[in-house]
Amino acid sequence: MKKFIDIPFGSTRYDELVELRYKVLLEPLGLKFLDMHREKEANYLHIGCIESLDDKLVGGLILIPLNDKEIRLMQVAVDGKHQGEGVGRDLIKHAEKRAKEAGYTKIVMHAMLSVVNFYEKLNFVQEGDLFEEKGITFVRMTKPL
Numbered sequence: 509m510k511k512f513i514d515i516p517f518g519s520t521r522y523d524e525l526v527e528l529r530y531k532v533l534l535e536p537l538g539l540k541f542l543d544m545h546r547e548k549e550a551n552y553l554h555i556g557c558i559e560s561l562d563d564k565l566v567g568g569l570i571l572i573p574l575n576d577k578e579i580r581l582m583q584v585a586v587d588g589k590h591q592g593e594g595v596g597r598d599l600i601k602h603a604e605k606r607a608k609e610a611g612y613t614k615i616v617m618h619a620m621l622s623v624v625n626f627y628e629k630l631n632f633v634q635e636g637d638l639f640e641e642k643g644i645t646f647v648r649m650t651k652p653l
């Protein structure tokens with residue numbers, strides 16, 4: 509069974525999540541996680557998905573408050589061994605519930621083109637034109653809560 513938890517910044521779980529994000533998101537793109545970015549993450553909400561059987565972290569994401577109403581979803585990562593099992597979908601649903609409970613009314617994100625369909629299945633809609641960052645094409649997607 510999978511469970512979804514808030515991960516405290518600076519905890520051992522946080523280090524595991526940083527490692528997972530690196531392995532799933534950054535390494536394949538040839539990017540590094542710079543320690544200088546850590547401090548910026550102190551005020552973010554870190555969420556993890558744990559496999560109860562062996563207590564392993566199998567997925568996670570970050571929510572970044574932008575203002576009183578909007579929160580930004582970032583760095584959604586599911587361990588390669590567990591992709592396609594519904595972990596990503598359940599993580600996003602949990603994040604939506606968590607953000608709504610905290611009083612936010614809209615989730616915004618920049619999705620890589622390769623995962624737009626994944627978010628459309630979760631009722632996110634594209635907003636505005638495609639744009640490029642570090643050679644990768646993104647589109648802004650949003651969802652009211």
Ligand SMILES: CC(C)(COP(=O)(O)OP(=O)(O)OC[C@H]1O[C@@H](n2cnc3c(N)ncnc32)[C@H](O)[C@@H]1OP(=O)(O)O)[C@@H](O)C(=O)NCCC(=O)NCCS
Nearest residue numbers: 584585586591592593594595596597619620622623625626
């Ligand atoms: C993209 C990612 C988060 C999806 O998580 P997941 O656990 O593998 O996906 P799920 O099993 O929850 O899939 C839910 C649905 O989305 C579909 N889906 C999953 N990945 C998809 C993709 N890349 N493109 C289109 N559809 C996708 C699934 O087929 C499934 O469809 P269904 O409900 O019709 O069966 C995960 O595969 C991942 O971490 N990928 C690498 C990193 C990445 O690209 N992250 C996104 C950064 S913006």
